[in-house]
Amino acid sequence: MQxxxxxxxxxxxxxxxxxxxxxxxxxxxxxxxxRGLRLTPIRRRxxxxxxxxxxxxxxxxxxxxxxAEKKRAAPPTVYRALDFxxxxxxxxxxESMNAYVGCGAPGHHHTTQFLICHTCGVVAExxxxxxxxxxxxxxxxxxxxxxxxxxxxxxxxxxxxxx
Amino acid sequence: MQxxxxxxxxxxxxxxxxxxxxxxxxxxxxxxxxRGLRLTPIRRRxxxxxxxxxxxxxxxxxxxxxxAEKKRAAPPTVYRALDFxxxxxxxxxxESMNAYVGCGAPGHHHTTQFLICHTCGVVAExxxxxxxxxxxxxxxxxxxxxxxxxxxxxxxxxxxxxx
DNA sequence: TATGTTACGTTATAATATAACATTAATATG
DNA sequence: CATATTAATGTTATATTATAACGTAACATA
Numbered sequence: 001m002q003x004x005x006x007x008x009x010x011x012x013x014x015x016x017x018x019x020x021x022x023x024x025x026x027x028x029x030x031x032x033x034x035r036g037l038r039l040t041p042i043r044r045r046x047x048x049x050x051x052x053x054x055x056x057x058x059x060x061x062x063x064x065x066x067x068a069e070k071k072r073a074a075p076p077t078v079y080r081a082l083d084f085x086x087x088x089x090x091x092x093x094x095e096s097m098n099a100y101v102g103c104g105a106p107g108h109h110h111t112t113q114f115l116i117c118h119t120c121g122v123v124a125e126x127x128x129x130x131x132x133x134x135x136x137x138x139x140x141x142x143x144x145x146x147x148x149x150x151x152x153x154x155x156x157x158x159x160x161x162x163x
Numbered sequence: 164m165q166x167x168x169x170x171x172x173x174x175x176x177x178x179x180x181x182x183x184x185x186x187x188x189x190x191x192x193x194x195x196x197x198r199g200l201r202l203t204p205i206r207r208r209x210x211x212x213x214x215x216x217x218x219x220x221x222x223x224x225x226x227x228x229x230x231a232e233k234k235r236a237a238p239p240t241v242y243r244a245l246d247f248x249x250x251x252x253x254x255x256x257x258e259s260m261n262a263y264v265g266c267g268a269p270g271h272h273h274t275t276q277f278l279i280c281h282t283c284g285v286v287a288e289x290x291x292x293x294x295x296x297x298x299x300x301x302x303x304x305x306x307x308x309x310x311x312x313x314x315x316x317x318x319x320x321x322x323x324x325x326x
Numbered sequence: 327t328a329t330g331t332t333a334c335g336t337t338a339t340a341a342t343a344t345a346a347c348a349t350t351a352a353t354a355t356g
Numbered sequence: 357c358a359t360a361t362t363a364a365t366g367t368t369a370t371a372t373t374a375t376a377a378c379g380t381a382a383c384a385t386a
Contacts, residue, residue, distance in 0.1 A: 038332080038333080040333070040334090042333085042334080043333095072334090072335070072336095073335095074335075074336065074337085076334085076335085076336085077334075077335080080333080080334080084333095098342095
């Protein structure tokens with residue numbers, strides 16, 4: 001129950017990222033198929049690069065990688081792909097870092113809160129209904145209709161506290 | 164009681180901004196005096212420009228104004244002043260907009276949540292203990308020690324809903 | 327195949343922010 | 357007061373993040 005609130009956990013030591021990545025990509029493919037959208041090679045590759053690990057990735061780092069491996073990439077190449085991936089909910093932007101992370105629950109409507117460890121850089125994504133509701137209610141009580149929340153929490157993850 | 168949570172309200176129709184500004188500046192002066200810091204003419208002017216109204220202000224707009232009125236200003240002029248003002252808690256940065264707003268409770272330690280109307284652009288600042296605590300507790304329960312929260316809520320303010 | 331639409335290539339530039347070092351102003355200390 | 361020290365600012369250059377604008381290619385479908 002509690003675990004349902006965690007969309008992308010801080011990875012355990014035995015996290016097998018290659019299978020994590022594989023499942024992310026196949027979910028994205030399924031979603032696109034269902035929605036009649038094209039997960040083109042560029043879009044797919046950018047999604048893969050955003051999910052290189054569980055840390056925020058910068059647009060220009062993606063660009064460098066693309067250029068290194070296949071040329072023919074300019075900033076719009078990356079930003080267009082990121083725009084598509086964000087619009088479809090496969091990727092989120094961390095506003096406080098100008099960086100991007102993969103979404104742990106693509107295809108599901110959900111609220112989003114990020115926990116960002118400033119030591120190891122790892123990001124966890126939560127979908128905590130209570131937080132979303134509390135904020136919605138507070139806003140309501142001021143006559144404000146909230147439509148989009150940016151919630152980014154910086155701190156120390158448990159393994160970095162241990163060190 | 165409830166009102167205490169509101170640091171900068173959405174301004175009422177009869178809001179007298181000149182007196183609002185005056186009080187903001189004199190509070191900043193007092194704080195600096197107490198802390199042995201210098202609210203230099205540039206810093207003071209930048210604070211004034213951030214508080215030009217209750218909307219987010221962009222760094223380069225401040226720069227333009229400075230250049231128009233007194234020359235001898237470059238990007239570092241503005242960013243240094245903004246850094247100082249942020250460090251002292253006189254100004255906040257809205258991460259999701261790359262823009263700056265004046266703090267409604269300078270000199271007081273507080274949590275911060277912003278409500279940003281995407282129609283009129285006006286920003287309200289809250290200091291809602293419950294939101295801060297709930298998030299802190301959620302993070303705690305995951306073993307995460309939160310040190311800094313970014314909470315920016317976009318939506319429609321009550322007067323824009325009325326229109 | 328013709329046609330419209332979507333994605334991509336390409337060039338240029340806009341918008342946001344910082345590095346690095348020289349100079350000036352304020353403050354502290356002998 | 358003179359001078360040393362620090363803090364703030366001036367200045368030039370550049371890094372980083374993002375978008376505009378317009379042409380071309382790929383794909384979908386009538």
